[in-house]
Amino acid sequence: MVLVACGQKTPKVDQNQPEVEFTDREKLDMGFLQVYIPKTWQYDKEKMQKTDSFSVVTFFDGEQADSSTSTVKVEATKEDTYQFRSKLFTNAVDLKDYADGKVKTTAIGNAEYVNLPEKYGQTLYMYRHTPSGISYTISVKGEKDNDVIQELFEGIIVDLKDTGNKEAPWPWDGQAIAPEVEKQMVGTYTISPKFIPFDEPETNFHSTDHRFMKYENQLFLLFQHDLHTYEWKEKGLKHVSTLELDDEYEYVSLGKDGMLYLSQGVFEVIGVKDGKKALQTTVKGDLAMHPSGDWGISFWSSTDPQKVTNQNGNLTAEPWILTGLNDDANRQGPFSSIDNVEITQQYIMVAGKIADEDDATKIIVYSHDGNPLFTLGGGGSQHDDLLGFITGMAETENGFVAIDGNMREIQFWTKDGTHIGSIDSDDLFGTNYPWLEDMQRLEDGEILVMLTQKREDHSAEEVLLFSFTGF
Template sequence: MKNISARKVMSVVTAAGLAACVCGAARAEVKKIEATYFTLDYETDAGWTFDEKKDLKDSQKASTLRIRILSAADPKRSDALVDIKANIENQSNFRRYLEQLGFDPYEYAEKRSYTLVPVGGVDCLVKEDSSKIDYLARVEGAGETIQISADSKEKLEDVKTLLKGLQFKVADAGKKDGPWYWNGTPYASAEHSAEVGPVTLNSKHVPIDPIIVQSVIGGNRIWSDGARAYILSNACKLAEYNLDGGKLVKKADIELDAQSNYQTMTVTDDGAVWLGGVGSGSCRIKDGAVEKIKGPRELVMHPSGTWGLERYGRKGADMKKYEIAADGTVATVDFPLAEVDYMVNAYLRIDANHIYVSGREAGSKETVLFVYDHGGKLEKILKEPAKNSMGGVYFAGETANGFVALPLQSVVILWDKEGNPIGRLNDVKKLYDSPTTGVAGNEDGILLPGGGLLTLTRRERADKSTYELVVFRVDGF
């Protein structure tokens, strides 16, 4: 996106200002900003300012502006900050922003339950508190999403005055948004086979009943023993399922705080479900009871349920081990993994034989998988079969013939028992028949006791009505 030229920022004189000039009184200078998708008239005397090179950008796809009133006490801070955005795009971002602001899509689209406020000639949803205002609108015929976000503890009235000088340019191009998710066609996929080196992988879609729609990226986890399963979705919704006839059928919801932000899930041998998240802390769920675990946050448990680890800090040397008694008492022990030089946002998992940690070796920028025994002794380092083929890691485990990972930059990577790369699959459509292009959309996985891998992925429907959480069973390891 190129910067808008300075010629589009012009000084204008209002009628009131002209009258003031005639009378010899001081006049308020009004400047006009003209971009492709909006204009803004603002008074400089009110203190509004912006950097034309950094804060004002314009193209045929979007117009954006950041304008502020600087603090008199500290010019590096702002007493008021306003972001104005007009983007030509499909409906996906608008629908995501809608939920982020706390609006219910069905209430908005079908029941028309929300009062709209005119801003800049467009009817907007508005969310306001004591120090922040958000406006959001979708102009379907123009294919345009409009956002205004304003922050100020003392000058929200100045913000509202500023926005009176805003005018959006909306041209009806006859565009049509895709259907809302309740009118859309659920995701479906045929069976597929794909070659990874000498290994043939076979995949089959495992439908979830009911489907899980509009899932956010992150906070989505799956566990199964082949007969039952748990799925954590949207970081705050947990449900138990029966895996029956190649289909996951919901058995029961498990109530969690709607504001939870869980990122890890472990199911231990005693049937307890352990969840962890930086903002939510850790908890153990057993027989319907939710018990908070004091201390660890993104806790990952050993199958025994007696100890776990947390990816604490930037380096493996900072790793913490938590020994957890039956009554929930926690003892914290340093558990340094010296070979892991960098592990921010690392993947961490513990199975019956190994500890898996993704990260980087000293002096390297390439992601690898470190495999340790339960005492913290390094066993193997699983490296990328090709440069930048791993990125983030969403699942790692040991198969009958070696190791498998579900990474960010590939669909799947395989290694033999010695840790030598077998190969990777890079083409999403060969295994998942996905209409989504780009990275694989992996979210999590679980190896089944009888063989096979359930992969949890995020897929956009062909009609672009929503994203779904989609499970595949992959065999052939």
């Protein structure tokens, strides 16, 4: 097996050999690779691309690509290590196994490609030539093991020139982010931040897929298929366990007695307790619960939100006051889509796009009975409370707080909805243009904020947790 990474050697190949082996085939020069095409295959000349940094061509075994039994798409891209590893990570390839040469590969032409899980009826293969910084992807539609496809595979010859490219460190070897927090003022309030480290850096290659929930002395971190449990220590967070989930989940909220509700948008909500799945519901959407755990609101994009009630541990759903979000003629309420919902002891905070205002983002504060009380933000491009995408909200003893993932800002309003001001996340937390992921107000008034930021050495995205007080 050949994997060109982390000190592994590039395979030595006689570049002249293909000219001898494939003298009866048409040669297609794609810059970063050459393809010696068997007579049974054709390629799409109109959609073929070839530039200094990218090339792509699609082969098919019939008269036209759409009606062919098999199609093979070959791509070559000059990209940095982060982009390639991100694709591996997204396709569930364990990077440590990849670095150690323990992943399954397939010989295609003069290189060994990593086998990726089948997706949308296609089989994917990827190869990275470290010395040149070129990544290769082959997508196969059809029976990948038949002789016709194998014949084409043997003629795909990648360029193995060494251009002196240097790869970024692996995530476990990279430089962890060490933020330096600094107090900031908003209005008359002094906001005091604190960095809360993980015992080992929490890294991956996604910046918008993390949610968390603190309960008693534990913090639960949700990331797609994994629910991580951390013990809350004086000096930071100590990893306790990881629960591997059957599906991907994107939202977490807290119910009664430590029940965690995990949501995945269009599919059913599940409950997790004591490190294992404890509940299967029929409720769909991302579920935000009232602090009591007795009821909540489910929402997802332009799908109509539902009021959810906890009846002896089982969840039931019924229509709420906002309906017809995706129907201009029958819409009830101002929202065309919803970004986030937070239920406090007194209010329901709904953030989303306002249909009659060119989908401007605003937060509307409702009573628990569903009566709109006042609006936060969305004042327009000349106002300090222009909002982008709200990823977290809270009610405090002095008013309201929201974090804006797009704007990288923390916004503050008084109890009557008057805007106080905003603080740039970089100024408060000592970060460098992170994505603001999630926020939670604790019972003592302290507010937790989770961010993700790309490391300077491009080794990974790192998850960072902070707290702040003063509002």
